Amino acid sequence: MALVVQRKPLSWLENTYIPQILGGMKITLKHMFAPKVTLEYPEERPVIPENYRGVPTLVKDPNGRVKCVSCQLCEFVCPPKAIRIWPGEIPEEAETAHVEKEPDDFEIDMLRCIYCGLCEEVCPEEAIFLQDTFSVTGYSRDEFKFRKDKLLQLGGTLPDKHYKWDKKKEAALRGNEH
Numbered sequence: 001m002a003l004v005v006q007r008k009p010l011s012w013l014e015n016t017y018i019p020q021i022l023g024g025m026k027i028t029l030k031h032m033f034a035p036k037v038t039l040e041y042p043e044e045r046p047v048i049p050e051n052y053r054g055v056p057t058l059v060k061d062p063n064g065r066v067k068c069v070s071c072q073l074c075e076f077v078c079p080p081k082a083i084r085i086w087p088g089e090i091p092e093e094a095e096t097a098h099v100e101k102e103p104d105d106f107e108i109d110m111l112r113c114i115y116c117g118l119c120e121e122v123c124p125e126e127a128i129f130l131q132d133t134f135s136v137t138g139y140s141r142d143e144f145k146f147r148k149d150k151l152l153q154l155g156g157t158l159p160d161k162h163y164k165w166d167k168k169k170e171a172a173l174r175g176n177e178h
């Protein structure tokens with residue numbers, strides 16, 4: 001059986017709509033004088049927190065060397081398979097020849113990336129970091145496939161917190177000189 005709910009009759013004052021109008025005006029005035037929380041993007045830029053996970057990038061060490069040794073761990077662990085690496089050798093004539101490997105090319109598909117940070121977590125060389133770039137735009141799918149040069153340009157040089165292989169690299173370089 002249908003249950004009919006009786007509607008409460010409006011009082012005389014409620015019938016004038018004045019309390020509702022005043023209530024609405026009160027909220028409008030409150031927001032008019034409240035501190036601004038919206039940004040006029042892109043002229044105004046948000047303050048990015050230190051631990052923000054933006055676009056993954058490749059970084060160089062403080063000596064300007066590419067840190068990635070193309071071990072492919074990040075490629076293996078990346079959940080949406082956004083990373084592709086073409087491992088290569090460091091050219092004979094380079095200062096660091098015979099010391100490490102380096103990727104011939106490196107690609108991250110930003111349309112597949114879910115910014116999970118697993119690549120950064122797993123990297124034994126601390127070569128890949130999710131930094132503060134958050135605005136990625138383009139006109140075609142290919143433009144979102146960032147290759148090695150672009151990833152290095154975005155990554156720049158980070159202060160190396162651990163620098164764990166540096167002594168070994170320096171020793172190997174000295175060995176190459178003899």
Ligand code: SF4
Pocket residue numbers: 056074077078079080081082083108112113114115116117118119120130
């Ligand atoms: S942040 Fe996650 S999804 Fe993006 S490249 Fe790294 S592992 Fe892959």
Ligand code: SF4
Pocket residue numbers: 067068069070071072073074075085122123124125126127128
């Ligand atoms: S970025 Fe790190 S985990 Fe990925 S291939 Fe290079 S060294 Fe290995």
